[in-house]
Amino acid sequence: MAVPTSRDVAKLAGVSQSTVSYVLTGKRPISEETRRRVEDAMTQLTFHPNAGARALAGQRTRVVGLMAPFGASTHQQGILPFVETIASGLREHDHDLLLVTADEGAEGMARVVGRRIVDALVVMEVGARDERLAVAAGLGVPVIVIGVPEEPGDLPCIDLDFAHGAALAVDELVDVGCTAVALLGYSAVTTQRDLNYVSRFIGGAERRAAELGVTLHPVSPVEVDRASIDAALDAVLGVAGGEGLGLLVPNTEALPVVLRALRARGLEPGADVSLVGVCTDAEAAASEPALTNVSLEPRDVSRRAVEALFRLLDPELGAPVPDGAVELVPPRVTRRDTTRPARRPAA
Amino acid sequence: MAVPTSRDVAKLAGVSQSTVSYVLTGKRPISEETRRRVEDAMTQLTFHPNAGARALAGQRTRVVGLMAPFGASTHQQGILPFVETIASGLREHDHDLLLVTADEGAEGMARVVGRRIVDALVVMEVGARDERLAVAAGLGVPVIVIGVPEEPGDLPCIDLDFAHGAALAVDELVDVGCTAVALLGYSAVTTQRDLNYVSRFIGGAERRAAELGVTLHPVSPVEVDRASIDAALDAVLGVAGGEGLGLLVPNTEALPVVLRALRARGLEPGADVSLVGVCTDAEAAASEPALTNVSLEPRDVSRRAVEALFRLLDPELGAPVPDGAVELVPPRVTRRDTTRPARRPAA
DNA sequence: GACCATCATCGATACGCATCGACCACCAGG
């Protein structure tokens, strides 16, 4: 026999096809005895339920589309952990992940939803105003957005709390005695893409600096090559001097270059200059010197995104996410070697 | 009306449902007039053919599974371009990409194929002996392997020609006057994973060095941190001296560290020491100094993998890939600043 | 002992499309 169907299983188990189906879905009570016979038959035939038939009859595919920022000129670095975590999160709910690349744009989403290839969408790297959002919202399937658009329009959004992270970083710098903070901004390409986490981070830093009464020198944008970073440091050190200066580096990729540039001019991070970077804890610990960092763990965001998605998909799992809710994942600052308490603050 | 079906389209166009289907698939001739009416109706209703129904009736899903080395501790860096290129290659053939993460292992493949979620598989990062291969080969669907296993067993394999790349790199070093070549190996973790491109590369270098009568000093394994690389350089320079030494660095991630380490000890790459690295052309050109490199462009491999896949999927597209064929994509060596012709070779 | 729940199972049907055989109209050749 070619590939076994649920009817074959039924015959072998001596039950009807519908009983096999109920064993599979658990939507009606099945006696222990019958269940065992059916399951044995399935094992014996190596039966796999046909996904197409299931989708057709059951109106759900158990596949989720991921709109990933591939193809475009993305800082590709960071997205892999997102994808990976989302994929395994979906698997825990017996769902699969279909990749939709960004070059397909909004019509890619319309296609996979229209054809009922997917039951739901996760849209990554959403910028401040993103044409995909309006389309996604009108598709009639659950959508989770990773990023914080200006106008969420009914779509639940999840992202890291960059503003809060920036504030915590400023706190840390002030804690170790800094009286001025310089912010080495994101590269122009990132800013152009209008991903507003940039402005959220900068805004958070500014607000906190103002509250604490320390000066904030934003330097932006900064490319990742050595020359740009040297130029940025020149500017910063010219204005603020070395004394009491804290550096805030939200651009993960720039971190190693900044460290090198500082040392090249005789400033030891942690001793002569304090520095807080934005990166994962793993990267921070592996760095030399170990970085004090604002941890932005993509896995946290992905996990929550998956949870939110299934609350939408199976409302029994708990209160569905309210429309348009923005969930910000709190960051964490970990002190390592690049910030050290210097002068004892007035106790 | 909820979502339109082909029957709705048929009614609106005044034809039968089967005619709509033939317009869609092109498997029977349709008059110009009828085709236009049907297409208009589809547009008007924003009709999308239901993928589940298509799969059920047509025995094909137009989805390809990608077994990606996610989840494991991979040198995650390199795989994104593969995934991206494969995804868009599939889209050009109106197919989609379903991600299967490596943690699911062989049973993940069995699942997506057994349930007929996918029509075919691409298996990435296949090592010398990979348990997934035997399973994949028995699944009864087209499979393309990226990597070169010891025992391809009927499966078409595609990979970069690391051996040839190594030989070309040795050639280049000898061309610019090197009389000894040191090979800074891969890190232990890469070697442990038994990805045999490591040994293919080393083997290729050894063979060519022997042919040319130059000494080859393999130093392995080399981690990517500065200390390990310094130790490796100590060993190499101790044995071979600076004079006439060429460095061969197959580990992309180690390249910047090696460059820095060399300069730290007063050796200018390209002048005092020659160096050929393995990386993409883009990375090589962006490096400072610009690297002479063996280009291993993942996109080439992905493209060929997709082509081979569709030759298997639609035999009309050309001769199907012969079973067990191993296709090696030739690399290219580009001379940049880290190799410069030194003493004029005897003309 | 007749009656009604409850539980477990069965039969039939629908899901939306691809495909096969049949059919019709039309035209060329004899």
Next chain:
DNA sequence: CCTGGTGGTCGATGCGTATCGATGATGGTC
């Protein structure tokens, strides 16, 4: 005028599952 095509369309059927209503069996109640 009849025959043999051929290009174009239609009806009917099947793909494998989920689901609904119905049925039989079982046990408890008055």
